[in-house]
Amino acid sequence: MALLDLLGRRWALRVLWELRSGQGCRFRELQARCAEVSSSVLNDRLRELRAAGIIAAQPGSGYALTPEGVRLLTALEPLDGWAKRWARRTAVPRLTAGAPLHSDTPSPE
Numbered sequence: 001m002a003l004l005d006l007l008g009r010r011w012a013l014r015v016l017w018e019l020r021s022g023q024g025c026r027f028r029e030l031q032a033r034c035a036e037v038s039s040s041v042l043n044d045r046l047r048e049l050r051a052a053g054i055i056a057a058q059p060g061s062g063y064a065l066t067p068e069g070v071r072l073l074t075a076l077e078p079l080d081g082w083a084k085r086w087a088r089r090t091a092v093p094r095l096t097a098g099a100p101l102h103s104d105t106p107s108p109e
Contacts, residue, residue: 006052011037011045016054016065020073024061 007013011034018033019025025033031042046063049055054069065073 003052006048009045009048011041012049015042015045015049016069016073019055019063019065019069022065022070024058024064026062030063 014034014037015030018030027042027046030046031037031039034042037045046055046057049069050057053066054072055063056066058064
């Protein structure tokens with residue numbers, strides 16, 4: 001599975017985000033942090049992220065980022081910065097169909 005396909009899967013980035021501290025996290029704790037995710041979907045994401053070498057299951061401490069996972073999060077930091085700037089610039093409470101993304105975008109009408 002290509003990396004962007006994996007990262008685009010529902011809950012994959014959230015799992016990585018929850019593991020960012022470097023501390024191990026057990027399955028039940030991850031599930032509590034991602035309250036809306038089903039146990040089967042969480043299991044699938046953990047299996048896929050392990051197969052990709054991004055996380056590892058550590059006996060006694062749960063799941064944690066591998067060195068490659070840490071490098072991935074470091075590589076995503078510029079995207080996080082861009083997303084934060086975009087969110088401030090758009091400052092739109094909710095996007096609706098046909099609504100411009102921000103004030104200097106012409107309306108599609």
